Amino acid sequence: MIKCDHLERSVPVDKELREKIPVISFLMMMEVLLYHCESPDNALAVSALDMKLNTAIDNFVIGVPSLLCMSWFFGLTGFLLFRNLSFQNLGNKLKTRVQTLLIPYLLWQIIYIIKSILQGNSWTAADMFGQVFLLRIWPPLGAFWYVYTVFLFAVLFSPILLLLFKNKKVGWFSVLALILLLYIFWDSLYVGNGRYHYTGNIKQHFPAYVIGAYCGSIYLEDDRGPILRAVTGFLLAGALLDGLIEDLLFHMAIAVLPMLILFVLPVPEKLKNRAVYRCTFLIYATHQSLISLFMGPIRQTLYSLIPSAAVSNLGGRILCILLIIAVNMGIRALMSRFTPRTLKVLTGGRC
DSSP, rough: OOOOOTTBBBBHHHHHHHHHHHHHHHEEEEEEEEEEEHHGGGGGGHHHHHHHHHHHHHHHHHHHHHHHHHHHHHHHHHHHHHOOOOOOTTTHHHHIIIIIHHHHHHHHHHHHHHHHTTOOOOOOHHHHHHHSSOOBBBOOGGGGGHHHHHHHHHHHHHHHHHTTTHHHHHHHHOOOOOOOOHHHGGGSSSSTTTTTBBBHHHHHHHHHHHHHHHHHOBBBBOOOOOHHHHHHHHHHHHHHHHTTTTTTHHHHHHHHHHHHHHHHHHOOOOSSSSSGGGHEEEEEEHHHHHHHHHHHHHHHHHHHSSHHHHHHHHHHHHHHHHHHHHHHHHHHHHHHHHOHHHHHTTTTTTT
């Protein structure tokens, strides 16, 4: 149990995290949807104020919130993998990641390749292999670049990080060193042409992953103090070294925020344990196709009723997201009843 300032006992950390993670992950997924909805062109603005509002909405959605939401998923993935991880159970945990990450990734890529072919597109074997396995922009289901990336992280980096994390102090300095080396030497390394690979995205969110992994390795159910001290140290290091590496403090803040949100941010009771959270992975898998299907008609209708780029922008996003949620809740309900095994495989057991 956690001892509070007044020596009162609180909810066990494990129970608290189990209740918080689905809520926060769903809210972060909503930001992913907001980001992918894009904005109507400013040419549709009916006044200078309308144009400013439309631009402000766009800048907010594609700014810090979009970075934070993906850092959340990377940081959380690292934390959950390295929590209670050892060389004795590493094989079992990686086997689980095959079931929860790699298999859903491959199945959804196959589905979207078939969809693309039915829509008249052609694929060569080289194109398919490159975009599915070689970090090419983008895989057939583009949003799943994250799923493949964190699977590769688990396979490639887990043994190395486990060795570094055997000692807490060595682990902390190792994480800091990895982040510094990433930003110092990235541009001089051959990591693929940025125009054709999503390695830039990986660079952006790798710090959140390794910080989450370190926090998972030092996690104690009855004491969040070590994690809070560790992330505070990363922030201080970012502030002290910001003059040496451009925007290091900003990048470090984005990287540690997932752990601060997980261990500090309270979640209202009324938001917990909602059925819609079980649709988060399905929403992630289908949202880009549904946006392309729904957004145009929704915004045209809104603009015909209220000629305003800002109204079309914000209202279109909200209505489209609500429709996407409803569709996926329907898909989940039907599949749970008629094809539960297929649903389990496609979502890695998340629904």
